Amino acid sequence: MRGRSLIYRKPLTRQEADIVVKYLSNPPKGGSANYFIIDMLGGKLDRPDVPSVFDHHKNALFTMVPFSEWGTPDSGPGLTCPECLKWSADMAKDLQDAYSSGPRLEAYQNMLELGMPLSAYYGEKNLLRLQQIKKTFDPTNVFSFPQSIPLP
Structure with a gap:
């Protein structure tokens, strides 16, 4: 699908x-x-x-x-x-x-679709906030996959 x-x-x-x-x-x-x-x-x-x-x-x-x-x-x-x-x-x-x-x-x-920028899904401001949350709770990027929130 x-x-x-x-x-x-x-x-x-x-x-x-x-x-x-x-x-x-x-x-x-x-x-x-x-x-x-x-x-x-x-x-x-x-x-x-x-x-x-x-x-x-x-x-x-x-x-x-x-x-x-x-x-x-x-x-x-x-x-x-x-x-x-x-x-x-x-x-x-x-x-x-x-x-x-x-x-x-x-x-x-x-x-989520590969090739689309994550800001299309979350907005620039929200993406920056999500990256800070990711940095706090997943600093070693354990939860990493092609469409995951990247570390800042």
């Missing part, structure tokens, strides 16, 4: 809707399910009781996530679907490029 989140601060345009229709009308070969999720934001997210890593998403309207799945639960590890990976990456890129006539760097933390 592969998905990538895109956070929107304004309503979907006709161009963006056409991109969604284009990709959902042309699913990749080898995919067992290809779909698109829209999660509404706002509400309590816009009024946190304490500072949080979600603060920079304040006033966002929704997230959009193109997903592609392949294989079955008994297929075993290591099974990939290159067309599925390309389908979801291309759809996300086309949507990102169409948003405000250029790419934006803002995404939901539960959808």
